[in-house]
Every structure is written in C-alpha cells, then in structure tokens.
Amino acid sequence: MSKEGALEVEGAPPPKDYSDPPPTPFxxxxxxxxxxxxxxxxAEFVATLLFLYITIATVIGYAQSASCGGVGVLGIAWAFGGMIFILVYCTAGISGGHINPAVTFGLFLARKVSLPRALFYMIAQCLGAICGAGLVKGFQKSFYVQSGGGANSVASPYSLGTGLAAEIIGTFVLVYTVFSATDPKRNARDSHVPVLAPLPIGFAVFMVHLATIPITGTGINPARSFGAAVIFNDKKSWDDHWIFWVGPFIGAAIAAAYHQYVLRAGAWKAFGSFRSQASIV
Incomplete structure (x- = not known):
C-alpha cells in the first residue's frame, strides 16, 4: 500500500455506531x-390541558397563600418542570411529547415532523391550553380573577426588549435540551447508562422558570401563554402577547440550527463532502 493510500485509510472517519432517521417529508x-x-x-391536546390545569392552579394557589407561605416561586418552577417530566414520559411514545408549539416548530425545522403534523399539533396544544385554563377558572373563578389567571406579561420595571430576550434564551435552553436528550447519537453512545429523556427536559423547564418568572412569568410555550390569555382576557396580557410567540419561535429556530449544524456538524459534513468530491475531480 502506498503512503498516500495509508494516509487516506487512517484519515477516514470511523464507521457510525448509530443511525439517524431519514428526514421527514415536508x-x-x-x-x-x-x-x-x-x-x-x-395526546397533545390532553397533555397540554393537564399541563395548564396543574400549573395555573399552582400559580393561583401561590398567589392566594403568598401572605402565609405557600409553594413560592420555587414551587411554581417545580410544578411546571415536574408536569413536563410526567407528560413527556407519558406521551413520548405516542406523539413525541411536544406539549409546546415552540418545540414542535423546532422539530419541524429539523425535519423531524412534517408540516401537517406540526400544524395539527400546534392547534391541539392551543385548544388543550384553553380548556386547561378554563377548567381552573371554572373551579376557582374568584381566586382565578384575583390572581391574574396565570397570564403572562412583562413585569415592571423590565422593558419589552428584556422580556423578549428572556423568552428567546429560555426557549433556546428548552429546545436545545430536547434535541440533545433525543439525539440518536447520544442514545447510542450512552446506551450503557440509562438516559431518561423526559428528566433533563423537565429539569430545563424548571431552571428556566427560576430565571424568568420575575421577568415575564415564564412563557417559553406559546400554547401556555395563549390559553391563559384567552381565558383571563386582560388588556395587559394581550398587549405583551406577541412576545410569547415571537420569542419562543426565535429561540426554537436558533436551538434547531445550533444542534443540527454546529453540534451535529451538518453544514461542515456537507462542506467536507463537497471538498472531497472536488479533489477527486
């Protein structure tokens, strides 16, 4: 074997010990x-309904018992993160356990779900969120109205720009975690260590809530913000509502691009393949 041939063999990439699923049709x-x-x-409808019911009820319970303790901000963060952990675990094998239009949008951009499925998931999530928030209001109407209905808005003295940035970064953390936790490459390399995908996803939601509850009440989920806004129907929440769609969708898009083209080196692999073909010619 020539020296050049040996170098080519030595420099060849090792065979993959995992398989990426093919891109989903557009x-x-x-x-x-x-x-x-x-x-x-x-499944997405029911999961989002349950998510809104438990989490909004927790927010209302905290507001009513704030003067005498209650769960506090830490408890609210645990309620959101814990419910995501439970619901993703229960629905991952049926729908993928999105429970969030921003997650669905990020997975659509990465060609993990088709456009019709993404649209129907988002509709189901928003309807489920409305029903979940409506149940809370139906069972605790006086407390619901007094507590602000768990609706998201930018808190004073933060600016709209600060609120938008908080939603972008928070959603980036969540969607980045979703991609990493469900990556077939990670599952193959860490097969000797049980990795439960819902756990890091729920923990990401918990951590983001701790950071952004004082700023926006933490959206990072357009369905959650939309359902609460529809049922509470307050001018302030509607004035700021665009932030809770634009921010999460931007954050999800950045997370999808970062994971697919930087961490998974999709762009560099394509570029390397182009260079190899050019050198052969």
Missing part, C-alpha cells in the same frame, strides 16, 4: 389516513 398527506396521527393529536 408535506405528507398520507398521515391523514392513519389513526396514529389523530391519536397523537389527541
């Missing part, structure tokens, strides 16, 4: 004929 109308598609949408 539009797949065949999904509409599958019961699994509708079952997944129902």
């Amino acid at each position: 539009i797949d109308f065949n999904e509409f004929s599958l019961w699994s598609f509708y079952r997944a949408c129902i």
